Amino acid sequence: DQQVKQNSPSLSVQEGRISILNCDYTNSMFDYFLWYKKYPAEGPTFLISISSIKDKNEDGRFTVFLNKSAKHLSLHIVPSQPGDSAVYFCAASNQGNTPLVFGKGTRLSVIA
């Protein structure tokens, strides 16, 4: 039973446009959410996170939005660059010392 869902396996965006990657979760106990980025032949690296007490967190070109009532979060990349082409994983955790739960990932291709 998947608790973190990324329903779009892939996404193609033109350079300079906005990329929007979506993530849904089912466990209402999740209260902290992270995005990881993975290039081929490398391990995932942390990108940005958001706590459930916020509905938005911004870091440069990357913004994560959280809609708790819909159990939905999204990652916006503006403007998209070819170097952003990678697999993006959404992950969630809850209070206490429980490990992260990951989604399946979305492969973003930014076309020059």
Added chain:
Amino acid sequence: DAMVIQNPRYQVTQFGKPVTLSCSQTLNHNVMYWYQQKSSQAPKLLFHYYDKDFNNEADTPDNFQSRRPNTSFCFLDIRSPGLGDAAMYLCATSRDMGRSEKLFFGSGTQLSVL
């Protein structure tokens, strides 16, 4: 640079032949994790160590074992690999447990079972 190192990058083993994957870290983190990721699937946590305290996920098969002889090293042992165990195995570390702790991943070991 502080990092998480996994060896080897690619590992080929035969059906039923024990195999060990290794992970080392220079971050001096308390927690080390092993994830299994099959193609187009979410990374799946197998187990983690908090210092020397071993924590097995409920659905991790008995075929998978782990050792952490010291802070820096952690090993994944697959006692009798089956074809279904072919996957990318990712080692990760975190400074501590807790919901806001970031994970630092190695590059992974791609395991093939013939």
